[in-house]
Amino acid sequence: MAELAVKTDRALSPLQQTARRLPHVEALRSNQLCLSYRDLAARALAIAGELKARGIRRLAVIGPNSAAQVLLYWGCIEAGVLFCPLSWRFPAAQLEELANRLGIDAVFVGEEAEIGDDANKPLLPSLPRFCPSDAVQATGIPASELDWHAPVNLVLTSGSSGAPKAALHSLNNHIASAEGAASLIPLVPGDGWLLSLPLFHIGGIAILNRCAHGGAAVVLAEGSVADSLAQLKPTHVSLVAAQLATLLETPQLLAPVKALLLGGGAMPSAMQERLLALGIKAFCSYGLTEMSSQVTSGAANSEGHSGSLLPGRELKIEDGQILLRGDSLFLGYLTPNGVERPLTPDGWFASKDRGSWIDDDGALKLKVEGRLDNMFICGGENLQPEEVEAALCQHPDIVEAIVFPAPDPRFGALPHAIIKAAAVMPSPDALDAFLQTRIARFKRPRSYLPWPEVAAVGLKVPRKQVIAAALAASHQSRK
Structure with a gap:
């Protein structure tokens, strides 16, 4: 399979490239629909036309994951519109403040009755609504080459040390991240990664780009993770340890799974043995929004290390702090005064995470020791x-x-x-x-x-x- 041209300044989007190589391969699956890469790419181009016709430049997207949001993500990329997913768990007043601060000019809201702190009060009432028309299945719209180094989305950081910051990413960032991840957890046509993480989280957006890069399907979660495994049978799943512990009580649910990407620290040996008996590979990782998701990854372990450095990333430790750079390093934080990229003079990003290297049979593994601000x-x-x-x-x-x-x-x-x-x-x-x-x-x-x-x-x-x-x-x- 041809590799995507990560270093190219202008090229078709990853979605359009994969649609040309693998037009009939499944790209998006839920209980309600199944779209091929050709169909998904055509619908994204139709949505891009609507976004351009409305003159939208920054689109806020609010609500639980849905097929509409996946389509909007790729439609915004094709249109050159900044995709701005915001948590529906934020109070209405905070959403208003964020929309003003980020310069949002339109909003897509999912099932409004189920989100927000007041179901009788519409979210962001001051902004025009955008909802793709039913005619998004139009075909024949030509795809344009895009600047892979231009911002395509923003993701709010967790705000662990203050107000959340708006991190900007480019296609180049995302596909560099996807390529590095695929070196350890490959995705191929016929695979499906469960979209169990929200798109306002970098892990959710990373799943969209990993699947487009590998020609795999995005599998929309339906209800709980257990329900999704039973009904949709994804091959790849992102979990935390508590979710895995619950799933192991019904191990047959995990039968279709090839790989688990886990958050958190060490995995108890007993849990590792159970996964090994089921033939499932489990991976730990260390990542952050500013590096477009994963930085290190490796086999889940009881020692609590986060694996080895993935390709395309650089990492060093100074005075106990983890510093990072590489092709997946974000474009910077969006502020009222422009884009700020807080780097050292030689281009390193200070993570504020404490860490050290440990030697695991001659291989260096990263031990993340906590946040400096904790x-x-x-x-x-x-x-x-x-x-x-x-x-x-x-x-x-x-x-x-x-x-x-x-x-x-x-x-x-x-x-x-x-x-x-x-x-x-x-x-x-x-x-x-x-x-x-x-x-x-x-x-x-x-x-x-x-x-x-x-x-x-x-x-x-x-x-x-x-x-x-x-x-x-x-x-x-x-x-």
């Missing part, structure tokens, strides 16, 4: 929450853990933990005994709270939301 001082000592979380997750009954500081008049701050148990929550005494030989005494949590009901939107745990919800539930239970 670290706090406990009794004059630096405490990295992720170290304690990794130790807790070695317990066979713990699926996920978050450690956070609480003010203390004597020590400045003390660690406390939020625990997601596989079944029964271990007692505090049992957890203290388990940690005794694994971490220093001052790092052990002083209390353990149960995991609250917080919706996950990607492969990273939403720390702030989980901590706030757990504290609120704890406060309520004490009333």
